[in-house]
Amino acid sequence: MAQSSWGKEMSDDMDDEYWNEKPGKRRNFFDDKPTSPPPDSTDSGKKETRCFAQSLKDAGLDIDNEPRDFISMHGGVPRFSKDAGRTHSGSFSSGSATGRPHSLQSARGTSLTPQSSAGSNSVPVELKTSRSSSVVVEGSGKSSSATSSTTSSPAASGPGTDGLYVHRRSASASLGDKKNTSQSSSPGSSHGSHHGSSASIDETTKKDTRPSMTEVAKLQAEIHALHRKIKSLEKSRWSALPVADTVSRIITGERYSLEPYKSLKDKMTLLDAAIGFHDGNAIIAIVMFLKKTLSKTIFHQELSKRPEAVNQYISFLKSYQSKEESVAAELGALGRVEEAALWRYKLASQTELPQQRLTRIMDCNSMYFQRKESLATENEIIKEQVLLLNKQLQIEPRDQRYQIEGRFPFRELPRKTSLYFQPVITTLFYCCLYHYASQESDMSNPQTLKREFNLSDKQFLFQALLARAKLKDWTQVEALLTSKNWLGKAKMKAAVTFSQVVYILVTVKAPTEIIAKYMMFIEDKESRIAMATKFKIHVVVIDTLAQLKDRQRLLAYRPQCINTPADTHFEIVLRNTDHKWKN
Template identity: 25%
Template sequence: MDINQDPESYWNRSASKAFSFDDDDEDVEEDNASLHSSRTEHIFTDDNISEASFDNTANILNLTIRSVLCEADLELILNEQSLDSDIIPKGIAPDEELKLLRRKLQNMVHVPSLKVTATKLLHGKLCPLEVYKSLNDKEELLDEVLRNGDGNAVVGVILFLQRTLNKKQFYRILRNRPKASDHYINYLIQTKNKEAIEILTMLGRHQESAIVQFKAAINGHSDILIKEQKLKQFIVAYSSDPGIIPVFHQIFTNSLNLIQFIDKTKTSFDDEINVDSSVLEVLYSCSSRHKWKDLDTTSPLSPFKIAADYQISPAQFEWTALNERAKSQSYLDLGGIFEKSSWNLITKQKQFHISFSLETAIQRLADLNAPLPVLYFFLSKLSNPNQKLVLSKKVKCTKGIIDALVALKDVQVLENFKETLINGSEERFYCEQALTNVNKKWSTEGLKIIR
């Protein structure tokens, strides 16, 4: 095209008729099948290249929509355009409102593609699900949404099925689709506990139903007497269940006992403990009040008795006690938690025992700003010198680093490390003594070998 030519002349001589978005509304009233046929056959059959090329290369390339999109994708695009949101905005012009109402009527008369509807739902758009009348279409719609795995879309379709199907059909669909059941049950647990229990029972998931009933009994009641009464009723009902699980029954019973314990001793906790407190929260509060040098473990508020009465694991007990004592800066009591008297009554030695990772304990104490002697005490219990060296550097414990280097027999590194320490400091003296002891020990060992 000549750049000096009048721009309008191109459109006047163009063989392509421009597409207009202001077509007469009467086209909407045509039969859906003929409408779809005309859109796919007439509009795109002779589609030429856009005005981006002014040298009429379209005739040479013969580029059409079908050369770019396959039939399936073209069908999807056309169907998607017919599923725009049918919400009528305020202040819309009457002719535009008429268009929207006609489109809504068209969607109700002609069932759209399941794939298109599922895509719309997955993108959070509104779709008229009522157009799917048959049971088969409803099941296929649910399966299509399930394949994409979006929980909100799945729940939306399930709620539509629940409204439009009888219970027998609805339950059968849930039984055959465990993934759909899980989404629906999670939704009900947050909104309608009774229906969640009913669905779980129907599906034969009795233990999950029991857990939901248990949570319903202990939650939502601020009055301790009401909570205790509800929990008693639930435990009595669960005890008569033929599928009772002893571990679950023990947990439910312990929860009732804990509520009764809190009710009796609530004046001893200065409002730190209430009816909704967990057993570990009770243990933490009891740990703060316990005299750890006292060997009496029969007191109702003794953390040892709480742990025994409510089957608290040794790891949970020790972790809770370590955190409470460290936060209270009562580090001397840690020995009473982790050191136990041995059977050797003559030497009266104590054995160190910890039920969780020693590395985790050291890191936690460092996070709580425990003093170096406390960190060194726990570092000294590590048997792996490499691990001890790494942790000692991490928590900046000089004595731990020296002990690890001695165990690794790395004299040169130990000599270099000594030079980094301040002259006359305790750490420097400790390092010098360690080097002296190492040299003496190795000399003695060398003489033994020569002999």
């Protein structure tokens, strides 16, 4: 029979009080006085009896006023005398009907539990302590029911004893001991009711958390339902659902299976349904299923009849296989020869090595573009690209050597990048910058480049002006802007407007007099004044206002010319008597 919660609380409090004492003043478990060495060994039994009786009295086990008549020492082991009566089964009495706890546990683990006997004889009980000391308590009274935690000790049974039982308190039997303790209390005693209340609180706080039979049955029913659902899903995998339901499952992300659709008709119906829903993911899923389950001929034949499916399929291949030749093969098999040729040209143009790119582009052009009449325009463009790449492959190594040698103009304007893979306009500017005076037979000659690639005069003049202006070659700039009529008279005329020429000169930071010279060839005078005012070319503004004979605007512009070289020119124009002013 396990100790009650009241006894446990008492022992815990005594334990904490004992171990909190200092080592020199530490007290015994059942003594209120500090521990001190026994003065006389003959009095040790009496002191032990008195301390034990006092501890029982403090614990509420008020057995008798005279502990000598109730407790005797037999070889240093306390025993209950047979004179102590019991009022209830398993509870001690001290002349009253008050119920007592059944067990007492000391702070060091001593378990004191009275055991009932079959008759009125005393029952010795052995109490095991943490220091292997054995305490046997004798008690008399009425018989009480044995508990499940009590085990008989064969070594203690023998003549002169009604029975000796060894009590071993275990944590697993504490709940059953508390129930037996509450049942053994007398319903008429006040202490018994108090003990029952403590046991009920302890039982409530340590309620068994195991699920009830109803909960277990409910969980088992749910498990069986899930098993049935899984089996039905496994069976439905091999049974073809309606086409609309399958496509809906694909769109909504539910579990689906396309394997039940075996015939070609069912597969094509499935693809048509996905096209009808206009969902790209469903179309791709079904197309990939068809590609896996059909032969290549039938797959391409049936898919080519459905352009929407082909578009989705090709977009999918280009997204996930952007550098694969298989995309071009699929395009050709589906009848899209032009797209296949352009895809192969794209792959060939992505080669980084110049000579390999040239070879691949030439092969692609001869195999696909030249054989297809619908790609004749693209064929001509690719031929020009091959010609340009050939020129770059010959010019680049030579110019690298010239730059290392420090030749003109590579010394004044070192190259910043390679000529490889540059467009034709950039190549023309390069040739005008570094090879403007080369012979016409040279492949780097700008005029030869213009003729071979059918460049316009405007394209050529713009790049040539920019290149010669960067080199500060104003003689060549003037030659580019001068033309002769049929009488041989020179005239400033250009394929580009002089406003564009001025912008080019301003970009290369040409001298002010050079900019003013070509700014005066702008035909619209108001545009000329606006541009001259913007770039602060005061001479052009003054001369243009003088041409317009507008003296008032000229005087209004005077403050902007103060403290500038144009101030002197302003005075000369204003004092010139040849001008006939309008105002």
